[in-house]
Structures are given as C-alpha cells and as structure tokens.
Amino acid sequence: xxxxxxxxxxxxxxxxxxxxxxxxxxxxxxxxxxxxxxxxxxxxxxxxxxxxxxxxxxxxxxxxxxxxxxxxxxxxxxxxxxxxxxxxxxxxxxxxxxxxxxxxxxxxxxxxxxxxxxxxxxxxxxxxxxxxxxxxxxxxxxxxxxxxxxxxxxxxxxxxxxxxxxxxxxxxxxxxxxxxxxxxxxxxxxxxxxxxxxxxxxxxxxxxxxxxxxxxxxxxxxxxxxxxxxxxxxxxxxxxx
Numbered sequence: 001x002x003x004x005x006x007x008x009x010x011x012x013x014x015x016x017x018x019x020x021x022x023x024x025x026x027x028x029x030x031x032x033x034x035x036x037x038x039x040x041x042x043x044x045x046x047x048x049x050x051x052x053x054x055x056x057x058x059x060x061x062x063x064x065x066x067x068x069x070x071x072x073x074x075x076x077x078x079x080x081x082x083x084x085x086x087x088x089x090x091x092x093x094x095x096x097x098x099x100x101x102x103x104x105x106x107x108x109x110x111x112x113x114x115x116x117x118x119x120x121x122x123x124x125x126x127x128x129x130x131x132x133x134x135x136x137x138x139x140x141x142x143x144x145x146x147x148x149x150x151x152x153x154x155x156x157x158x159x160x161x162x163x164x165x166x167x168x169x170x171x172x173x174x175x176x177x178x179x180x181x182x183x184x185x186x187x188x189x190x191x192x193x194x195x196x197x198x199x200x201x202x203x204x205x206x207x208x209x210x211x212x213x214x215x216x217x218x219x220x221x222x223x224x225x226x227x228x229x230x231x232x233x234x235x236x237x238x239x240x241x
Contacts, residue, residue, distance in 0.1 A: 002229040005091040005210040006072060008174035009232070012148065012166045013040040019144055020137065028052035031065055037134035039125075039177075042068040042234075057082055060237040073231040083235040089212035092226040094198075096173075096206055101224055103199050106192040109161075112142050112150040120159040121152050128162065128179025151196060153180075153189050160184035163193040165200050173201035175211040191220050198224070 010030070017023025017032035017040075024031045029052055034041040043056050043066055059065040061082075069083075077083040112121050115135075122135035141148050147168075153161030161184060164176040175197045180189045201209050212232055213221050222228070 008168045008210050010045050011168045037137050038131035039133050041066045044070045061240050067237045070234050086234045088233045090231050091229040092213050092221050094209045094226045103195045109153050109196045121162050124159045124162045161189040165197040172208045173206040
C-alpha cells in the first residue's frame, strides 16, 4: 500500500511536468524544474543508492537541478550537512470499498475551471503552504487534463481553502494540497474539503484514496478512516560553502 501512495504523488508531479514540458527523468531520479512556481519544483523518485544521491546533490549545487528534494523514509539526510530538513508527512490510505463514514458535500466548495478561480486557488495555496504556486500553471492544469481536479472553498466570495484530487493510472485517487488560510482555520474547512474530494473519488469509482498528511491534518484523516503507513520527507539542498 505504501508504494501505491508514493506512486500517486510521483505520477501527479510527472503529469504536471509533462504538461509544462518541465519533466526530466534519468535512471536515478526524476525532476520537475519550474521557473515561476515552487510547486512542484523538485527532485523526486530518487533511487536508493549512494551514487544517485551524490549525483543529484552535485547537480543541484551547480544550479542544474531544483534545490528541493522529496525522499521516502527511512533515509539519512537529517544527519547530512548538505541538506536542510523542511517538513515530513505521513503516508495514509483509505479503502473506498470498505468506507463507512457518511460524507457531506459542502456547497461552499467549487471546482476550479476559470482564470479567476485559478488565481484564487494559487493565492490560497501559496498563503496556506508558504511557497509560490503559480496561477498560470493552475489554469494550464484545469484546461488540459481531467485527471487532476482542483477545488476551492469560498464564503461570500472570499476563498479560504483549496484541495486537489488526482486520479492515477492504477485507479487510485490522491488527495493533495488540502490547505486553509489562517483566518479560516478551526472551522472545519479542511474536513469539508477532504470529504468533497472523497465524494469525487467515489463518483469516479476509484479503489483507494491516498494522501500525505501533515501533523496538523493527520487526526482529521484518521477520523475519516484513513490508515497510516510510512512517510515522506522534503529537504532543501544547501549551496556549497
């Protein structure tokens, strides 16, 4: 199951990389190198060998690869002075065939299909997660693929939350970038967004819903029936001193 969760994330990044012509793949790792967006600008799918890590490190420090790397646990990067730990996430999954929770479709959640809503999504995601999400990239996604579906939470025309569901080639739905602005936290927006994305997955007959939970979000997902597995960590590659 853990492999299915990771594969969904990597396949999402690959699809965005293909869509924008920013994907590069080698036998040791894959990269998406974005110019105007921190998402999904990173190295990922790193093979578990010393040569792969050393090559990615060297090329990143030379400015030829992104400075952000996502890597599965367990790893030894926290003790490596070339890497700065940014955040960790718990891999989680829900079998949609055995789900028992009743889901509520909050009417404040709207699918992103227009340029205006793409701008709202990008701004909300950027503020929620603390990194740049480019609105042109978001508008490109909503115009060119049905497997990546984006949603925003609005109250009185104010956007307070966001979320993505991605249908991968293994018939699993990944829930990504579920975020809430600080002014909207504590009001159940994250839970409402998760339920809306689950409904979308059910309507499209997905097998599992998978996600990568922050420490803040993990309890919400457990209450919805998600089970924890291993984890993934994100690091910044530091420049040579």
